[in-house]
Amino acid sequence: MTNQTVFRPATAPVSPSPKHDQPNVVARFFANQTAVLIIVLIGMVVLFALINPAFFSIGVFGNILVDWAPIALIAIGETFVVISGGIDLSVGSTITISGVVAAFAMQAMTTAGVSDALSIVVGAVVSLLVGLLVGLVNAVLINEAKLVPFIATLATLGAGAGMALVLTKGGPVGGGPPTAINLSVPVLGPFSYPVIVVIVLAVIAGAFLHRARFGRYTFAIGGNQFSAVASGISVKRHILKVYLLSGGLAGLAGMVTYLTLASGSPSSGLGDELNAIAAVVIGGVSLTGGVGRMSGTIIGSLILTTVTSGLIVSNIDPNWNQVVVAILIAAAVTLQTLRGATHRRKS
Amino acid sequence: MSEIPAPTASEYVYEVRDVGKRYGSVVALEDVTLGVRAGEVVGLVGDNGAGKSTLVKILSGVHQSDSGTVLLDGREQLWKSTHQVIEAGIETLYQDNGLAPNLAVAANVFLGRELTVKGPLGRLGFLDKKKMDKLAHEDLEAAGIGVPASERSVSQLSGGQRQAVAIGRAVAWARKVIILDEPTNHLGARQANEVLDVIRAAKAKGLGVIFISHTLPHVLEVTDRIVVLRLGRLVRDAPTSEFDNESLLGTITGLIGAT
Numbered sequence: 051m052t053n054q055t056v057f058r059p060a061t062a063p064v065s066p067s068p069k070h071d072q073p074n075v076v077a078r079f080f081a082n083q084t085a086v087l088i089i090v091l092i093g094m095v096v097l098f099a100l101i102n103p104a105f106f107s108i109g110v111f112g113n114i115l116v117d118w119a120p121i122a123l124i125a126i127g128e129t130f131v132v133i134s135g136g137i138d139l140s141v142g143s144t145i146t147i148s149g150v151v152a153a154f155a156m157q158a159m160t161t162a163g164v165s166d167a168l169s170i171v172v173g174a175v176v177s178l179l180v181g182l183l184v185g186l187v188n189a190v191l192i193n194e195a196k197l198v199p200f201i202a203t204l205a206t207l208g209a210g211a212g213m214a215l216v217l218t219k220g221g222p223v224g225g226g227p228p229t230a231i232n233l234s235v236p237v238l239g240p241f242s243y244p245v246i247v248v249i250v251l252a253v254i255a256g257a258f259l260h261r262a263r264f265g266r267y268t269f270a271i272g273g274n275q276f277s278a279v280a281s282g283i284s285v286k287r288h289i290l291k292v293y294l295l296s297g298g299l300a301g302l303a304g305m306v307t308y309l310t311l312a313s314g315s316p317s318s319g320l321g322d323e324l325n326a327i328a329a330v331v332i333g334g335v336s337l338t339g340g341v342g343r344m345s346g347t348i349i350g351s352l353i354l355t356t357v358t359s360g361l362i363v364s365n366i367d368p369n370w371n372q373v374v375v376a377i378l379i380a381a382a383v384t385l386q387t388l389r390g391a392t393h394r395r396k397s
Numbered sequence: 398m399s400e401i402p403a404p405t406a407s408e409y410v411y412e413v414r415d416v417g418k419r420y421g422s423v424v425a426l427e428d429v430t431l432g433v434r435a436g437e438v439v440g441l442v443g444d445n446g447a448g449k450s451t452l453v454k455i456l457s458g459v460h461q462s463d464s465g466t467v468l469l470d471g472r473e474q475l476w477k478s479t480h481q482v483i484e485a486g487i488e489t490l491y492q493d494n495g496l497a498p499n500l501a502v503a504a505n506v507f508l509g510r511e512l513t514v515k516g517p518l519g520r521l522g523f524l525d526k527k528k529m530d531k532l533a534h535e536d537l538e539a540a541g542i543g544v545p546a547s548e549r550s551v552s553q554l555s556g557g558q559r560q561a562v563a564i565g566r567a568v569a570w571a572r573k574v575i576i577l578d579e580p581t582n583h584l585g586a587r588q589a590n591e592v593l594d595v596i597r598a599a600k601a602k603g604l605g606v607i608f609i610s611h612t613l614p615h616v617l618e619v620t621d622r623i624v625v626l627r628l629g630r631l632v633r634d635a636p637t638s639e640f641d642n643e644s645l646l647g648t649i650t651g652l653i654g655a656t
Binding site: 261263272278 | 459479482499
């Protein structure tokens, strides 16, 4: 082909780097949501440590991370779901139902004299399978029954929570492996085994979101579903995978929660779907789909759990938690909107 | 897949015979037959609601027709997905282009056919971004598109630049047929002329081109043959030399009767 057919749109040339778009250093900094989030997190830790120096300890950090682990798991799944243009409201009740079913399984095995280690491994597998089943139901409702994700997962939220209550008759399910609770004790600084597992899973999930085909399709579908279809992507199959992932991670979160309580509780995951959504929104994931970063979700979920522990350590009524979280969500979305506005002005 | 239908003799690389499509009680397309030869540019024109977009979606595999057949190289095809159509070497540029707004230029060029790194990570779907960036840049250049393959998402490009990327992607991947639905939308006069050059280049490469446009001078300028649809039916299929702006407009609006 010769040069005469070179098609160069008459508009200004595309600058090779997004940095050239930012008017100045301050604006550029606020455009990087991850950097802002890290500053907010560090600021919180410093603030709470100033209020009560006891906050700055491995013990408190260990507790924060134990609280963080299940929230981080469901927030990781929620990140994929929301970027794909959906929402998964069922993750909280999946924590509950998977923890309860796993608790029954482990109770039966412990009663039968099975070793603690094997019981715990089986419990983890059971909770994972329960979570995958919820994810499968969600995907079928969305793909085949054509329900919008909000309604589909609202249905499984209700069904899961209700079934947990029916199965447990409202009480906790104990009698599992006696040494299970030890797993929530930090083994390396503030890190316990479940926390280490969650960190590894977060890194893997981040790699799949930002460096692999799986993530790319997730962004493509959430940004413009037709473009994904037109590009030959099997959208239904991908949506199935995304909800299976979210369900499976919520199932594992149920097991992690079991390990901290040493029992399956019918209220263990109550309301956690809102924590997951708060974490991803604070982390910069757009609820309209197509935008987000795993690092944002991870720091967002850390901020959430840090606020909860910090308020307790600071002797502030923990009910302020919800108010603080609400402010954080509003601030995060405002930041996003402002960023969107700068982009729009340029195009 | 037990039996591959024998190819029937056909002068067309891609064609539809007697296709029909309804949406509920609305007949969008009825008994339309049309084909494109290799190295030929066919203009597809018609008023709004004439059935152009429906036909495009049948040709690109987004929709399946209710009746009639689709043939590639004389072989009947039962497209089940856009993926199959793309694999067969047929590329489509959709009106309001089908780009993923939050992905960068190179990611869009390779969307649906990403290159992965070698080894086990590649089997897990890990992407060879560097290679795709490089090849996307080269492909766009080769197609005559001057948008650098930058890291910016395409939503930050201008309408003209987005259109350029969409056209470049289609030209880069098409091996047999390229379907362009309103490719000169959002473009100024000079850019539109450049799109027409891209179409001529695709023709010279031996691709079959189906060009859908409301801009009749463009259609008259670049096509070899023009097919006119009205209210879901084919009303005229004739060499471009038999039309002028006035007679083409008359055929589209129905002021000039079908021949």
